Amino acid sequence: GAVVSQHPSRVICKSGTSVKIECRSLDFQATTMFWYRQFPKKSLMLMATSNEGSKATYEQGVEKDKFLINHASLTLSTLTVTSAHPEDSSFYICSASGRSPEAFFGQGTRLTVV
């Protein structure tokens, strides 16, 4: 299957700072990338959909000014958690879709805000 690389896998940051998470499709062009948040023992909650070169579409209830998404190229999307607070601590995971119907997922990022 296709490979999606997400970095970093773990990050600890201080409250009030910003954190950037990268999602790269390594061997295919990802026209669309998706960002999810997952709480412990829960399913994935879609945060936003990003298409290369255009603004991301956010799901209801997700603050676009807090979770900045940039999809500057067909292989890279970034999620920036701005002014992070402890309640933003979570597991964030991206997925990428190209020409095939499958979505391929990154390894996820465990964010801890202290």
Next chain:
Amino acid sequence: AQKVTQAQTEISVVEKEDVTLDCVYETRDTTYYLFWYKQPPSGELVFLIRRNSFDEQNEISGRYSWNFQKSTSSFNFTITASQVVDSAVYFCALRAFYGGATNKLIFGTGTLLAVQP
């Protein structure tokens, strides 16, 4: 509206037992995709299978098999002779056919499978 239901929250089996994970979906679309993903403790979601709604053939891949029944809107997943490495959360998902890559996946709530040695 689209919805995926995985009624089994947790299943525990002993190694070498067979286990079936249930998935029931709802959609008004006549054409759609169904998927199964595996999420081991490491966190990454691993793609297992994609099934197109117009292809009702069951599929077998090693110890894994999938039973797609359009008449009952079910897409069940069976692991034969389970192993400890099969321990993970398994997600069933649905995606619209038309619209391409921009279509989002609709996930079920997942089934946690614990295989005891």
